[in-house]
Amino acid sequence: MFQFTHDFIHLQFCFKDYSMMVFNMESRIRTAVLALLCAQAGLGFSVAGQQEGTCEANGSLYFVGEWYFLDSDHCTQCECTSEGSACSRTECTSLPAACIHVSHYPTDCCPRCEKIGCEYRGVVYELGQNFQPSECEQCTCDSDGIARCLVADCAPPPCVNPIYQPGKCCPECKEGPNCYVNASRSQVIPAGEPIWVDSCTKCRCHDGQDAGYWEGNRLATCSRLKNCTPEQPSTQKE
Structure with a gap:
């Protein structure tokens, strides 16, 4: 021995x-x-x-x-x-909450955190970074690895045919405020003064001063003359 x-x-x-x-x-x-x-x-x-x-x-x-x-x-x-x-x-310590890329090499005991940050919609952002994933969102990559975002609260547009401009979040009324004459939505009139839609019917769009009107309601308010038979459309204003 x-x-x-x-x-x-x-x-x-x-x-x-x-x-x-x-x-x-x-x-x-x-x-x-x-x-x-x-x-x-x-x-x-x-x-x-x-x-x-x-x-x-x-x-x-x-x-x-x-x-x-x-x-x-x-x-x-x-x-x-x-x-x-x-x-x-050896007991492995917990990886950072903001770890988004983990590697585990064959010769290592514990996994390694290769990168920390936030992943949002497939894009990686650095901790503390502010970013705008869309025109309506403002986001921040917080220290816990979570992206927190504020979304713009757009007011309902005062028209029936709004458009979205490049680089802008909320829709705009390119042709100005307007509304439908009735539920058939076949006729659109501009907002402002009352409009005679025919010889017997006068309609008016609500404007921006009518609080809450555009919350889902895009129809004009119309009045009709009694005992009147429409002949042909008129653009006569009161």
């Missing part, structure tokens, strides 16, 4: 300059070389089984005091002691 302090003296005596070179080798190579040297020196060291003062793991022998990680679990580190291997497992 190989006894380190006693037999190392014999190794030094037998192999002189080679002994320190051997003990500076990587443990697996060192084990094989020592087995050969000890056999030649007639010392009782063999790699056929685990020897006193060594620990067997990862297909190798480790000497007392040596540290190593298990090949099967890179989170478990062990120390070879006189009573065998003493191991402890």
Whole structure:
């Protein structure tokens, strides 16, 4: 059986300059070389089984005091002691809440956070960055990795044919305020003064001063003359 302090003296005596070179080798190579040297020196060291003062793991022998990680679990580190291997497992800390790119390399115990920020609709933004994903949204990438947005509250347009201009959030009435004459929506009249839509009927669009009117109501208010038979449309104004 190989006894380190006693037999190392014999190794030094037998192999002189080679002994320190051997003990500076990587443990697996060192084990094989020592087995050969000890056999030649007639010392009782063999790699056929685990020897006193060594620990067997990862297909190798480790000497007392040596540290190593298990090949099967890179989170478990062990120390070879006189009573065998003493191991402890590293517990991975939580990744930042704002981590949006995680990598886990085969030789690492714990995953790595490669990038922090916010991902919003497939686009990545830096922490603290203000951005405008659309004309109607103003957003900020907060420190917790969540994008928080304010959406513009557009008032209902005072017309029946609003358009959206490039770069603007809320719709505009290019032709000015207007409304439908009736529920058939076949005739549109401009807002402002009352309009005679025929010889018997006069209609008026509500304007911006009529609070709440455009909340879903785009029909004119009309009055009809009694005992009147329409002949043809008129643009007569009152």
